[in-house]
Amino acid sequence: MHEIHYVWQWPVRICHWINVISIVMLSITGFFIGRPFMTAPDTSLYIMGWARMLHFSFAYLFTVSVAARIIWMFIGNEHASWRSFFPWLTRKGRAEFVEMLRYYTFTGKHTSRGIGHNPVAATAYFGIFILFIFQIVSGFAIYGQFAPGGLWDGILGGLNVLVGNQWLRLMHHGVMWLLVGFTINHVYSGWLMDVKERTGTMSGIFSGYRFSARKDH
Amino acid sequence: MKTDLDIVSPPIPEEILQRVEAKGINRRDFIKFCTATTAALALPVSFIPTVAQAVEDKRPPVIWVEYQSCSGDSEAFLRANQPTAGELILDLLSIEYAEVLMAAAGHQAEEAKNQAMEKYKGQYILIVEGSIPTGAGGGYCTIGGQSAVDDCKKLVQNAAATICVGSCSSFGGIPAAAPNPTSAVSVGSLVPGAAIVNLPGCPVNADNLTATIVHFLTFGKLPAVDRLGRPKFAYGKRIHDNCERRGHFDAGQYAESFGDDAHRQGHCLYKVGCKGPETFHNCPTIRYNEGTSWPIMAGHGCIGCSEPEFWDTMSPFYRRLPKVPGFGIEDTADKIGIGLAAATAVAFGIHGVASCFRKGDSMEEDKTGKEG
Numbered sequence: 310m311h312e313i314h315y316v317w318q319w320p321v322r323i324c325h326w327i328n329v330i331s332i333v334m335l336s337i338t339g340f341f342i343g344r345p346f347m348t349a350p351d352t353s354l355y356i357m358g359w360a361r362m363l364h365f366s367f368a369y370l371f372t373v374s375v376a377a378r379i380i381w382m383f384i385g386n387e388h389a390s391w392r393s394f395f396p397w398l399t400r401k402g403r404a405e406f407v408e409m410l411r412y413y414t415f416t417g418k419h420t421s422r423g424i425g426h427n428p429v430a431a432t433a434y435f436g437i438f439i440l441f442i443f444q445i446v447s448g449f450a451i452y453g454q455f456a457p458g459g460l461w462d463g464i465l466g467g468l469n470v471l472v473g474n475q476w477l478r479l480m481h482h483g484v485m486w487l488l489v490g491f492t493i494n495h496v497y498s499g500w501l502m503d504v505k506e507r508t509g510t511m512s513g514i515f516s517g518y519r520f521s522a523r524k525d526h
Numbered sequence: 527m528k529t530d531l532d533i534v535s536p537p538i539p540e541e542i543l544q545r546v547e548a549k550g551i552n553r554r555d556f557i558k559f560c561t562a563t564t565a566a567l568a569l570p571v572s573f574i575p576t577v578a579q580a581v582e583d584k585r586p587p588v589i590w591v592e593y594q595s596c597s598g599d600s601e602a603f604l605r606a607n608q609p610t611a612g613e614l615i616l617d618l619l620s621i622e623y624a625e626v627l628m629a630a631a632g633h634q635a636e637e638a639k640n641q642a643m644e645k646y647k648g649q650y651i652l653i654v655e656g657s658i659p660t661g662a663g664g665g666y667c668t669i670g671g672q673s674a675v676d677d678c679k680k681l682v683q684n685a686a687a688t689i690c691v692g693s694c695s696s697f698g699g700i701p702a703a704a705p706n707p708t709s710a711v712s713v714g715s716l717v718p719g720a721a722i723v724n725l726p727g728c729p730v731n732a733d734n735l736t737a738t739i740v741h742f743l744t745f746g747k748l749p750a751v752d753r754l755g756r757p758k759f760a761y762g763k764r765i766h767d768n769c770e771r772r773g774h775f776d777a778g779q780y781a782e783s784f785g786d787d788a789h790r791q792g793h794c795l796y797k798v799g800c801k802g803p804e805t806f807h808n809c810p811t812i813r814y815n816e817g818t819s820w821p822i823m824a825g826h827g828c829i830g831c832s833e834p835e836f837w838d839t840m841s842p843f844y845r846r847l848p849k850v851p852g853f854g855i856e857d858t859a860d861k862i863g864i865g866l867a868a869a870t871a872v873a874f875g876i877h878g879v880a881s882c883f884r885k886g887d888s889m890e891e892d893k894t895g896k897e898g
């Protein structure tokens with residue numbers, strides 16, 4: 310009745326959780342950088358210094374994790390593959406996408422019941438990867454400003470001129486809120502599917518295993 | 527052992543000093559000037575005699591024109607209150623045309639300008655102040671019947687080098703701010719590819735202008751520039767990274783409003799909109815008015831005046847980030863973001879409740895599970 314599948318390979322899970330931790334840390338420290346809500350009573354503290362130090366350290370961790378995941382898209386199994394983020398490239402994928410979207414909008418009864426990404430979520434993840442890359446690129450571009458002529462300024466400094474460094478900052482700040490919105494959506498959908506599909510949506514991202522329901526249509 | 531104290535500047539040759547004195551310039555002032563300018567250019571002390579020689583014997587012709595400007599840069603230069611910058615350089619340069627300075631007026635003045643251009647073709651230094659309006663066929667700014675567009679192009683093409691003083695000639699500045707009614711542009715975009723150096727700032731710092739001229743005289747070329755065509759010696763570092771309030775920034779001590787306790791204590795102006803973290807200029811080290819003070823020292827945040835489009839991107843001046851396009855002036859990125867996050871949470875909350883109550887979506891497997 311239930312088949313057990315090894316869906317999320319270990320690099321996928323590790324990158325997923327590193328991303329979670331770094332995004333949480335980057336958002337907290339980033340929010341503080343944008344709006345320092347704590348004031349130090351005297352100069353013996355180093356609040357902003359630490360916030361920035363943590364932001365930049367997690368920025369490097371996050372960048373490595375995102376890069377590793379992108380590399381894995383070309384090495385890993387079918388669920389990790391870059392193809393899984395474009396469900397609408399195949400006819401089957403398009404049909405499942407519609408089925409899933411109808412389920413979410415209460416106009417259909419069934420979820421798409423794959424064991425990998427659900428096709429609507431997979432499409433969202435594609436957008437999320439774009440936002441990740443945007444945060445990394447804009448982040449390192451403004452980061453490079455402390456050392457004109459240095460490594461990051463050399464690679465990305467041109468963006469500060471092209472886009473304007475204030476707009477980059479504003480967008481870097483705004484994308485944080487998009488990621489907060491995504492996280493709410495993501496956790497909620499994970500919960501919903503866990504409850505409704507009972508295929509191990511939630512435990513799968515810890516263990517790697519998911520169950521498939523028998524296909525009967 | 528050699529220490530820093532042993533490094534003394536080689537003397538400026540006596541003949542040069544005598545010639546300078548013969549021109550009525552105090553030798554002490556001249557030595558001070560050469561030393562300070564060498565330092566501003568970040569050159570080693572051994573260059574002082576070279577700089578002195580270049581400044582003394584070149585006496586290059588200069589044409590200083592103004593288009594859409596407020597004359598703030600001319601003022602900044604002329605009000606340099608010691609002989610160091612302004613006066614001295616005026617003695618050492620041969621100013622052929624400068625609207626704020628010259629006695630001639632009208633056609634006579636224009637005639638002098640054209641003559642100077644012809645006579646010193648390819649030799650004169652052109653200093654441009656103000657942006658150039660390209661709208662209405664150049665009709666928004668004409669001088670002696672000639673549009674600023676034509677005038678500027680001709681002058682730039684015939685100059686040995688062009689120095690743009692202030693943000694307007696460098697980047698378009700305030701006249702080019704949205705909605706840019708006169709379609710004002712910078713000299714660089716009017717005459718692409720010419721030998722131009724940008725000295726933005728509102729106004730330009732007179733010491734940076736002097737140093738740039740001296741660099742040209744000494745080495746025969748304009749100083750090394752960054753991506754925006756600004757000399758690295760003056761715009762190579764971010765204000766924030768040289769700011770005297772940086773300790774308070776890193777510690778987390780901020781003025782919340784002007785006049786509050788933290789402001790009076792001299793804490794960091796980040797939360798009242800300081801743009802030091804996004805602005806490149808040497809204000810913290812060179813300061814204004816002979817090193818007397820500079821905005822942040824005086825208790826006001828940096829407004830980013832030496833960055834392109836500062837009027838549009840650095841405002842609101844008392845907020846850190848620009849206004850989010852399409853939203854009201856009171857809507858900060860955070861307010862909008864919190865609204866977005868709250869709306870998402872509410873929407874999915876409702877979806878969740880509805881999903882709990884929905885019927886008939888259970889899996890076929892559930893049934894078999896229950897049966898078996």
Ligand code: HEM
Pocket residue numbers: 331332335336338339340342343344361364365368369371372444445446447448449451452453478479481482484485488803847
């Ligand atoms: C999920 C990823 C990230 C989030 C949510 C995030 C969030 C933020 C936020 C909200 C700010 C404040 C912006 C402002 O108001 O000016 C900020 C600042 C900044 N972030 Fe990020 N960030 C992320 C990733 C990165 C990365 C990968 C880098 C790369 C180095 C980076 C570098 C910076 C820098 C340099 C600043 C400005 C710090 C300063 O001016 O002192 N960020 N970030």
Ligand code: SF4
Pocket residue numbers: 765766767769770771772773775793794795796800801802803822827828
């Ligand atoms: S006052 Fe401005 S430039 Fe100085 S440390 Fe604070 S934010 Fe940076």
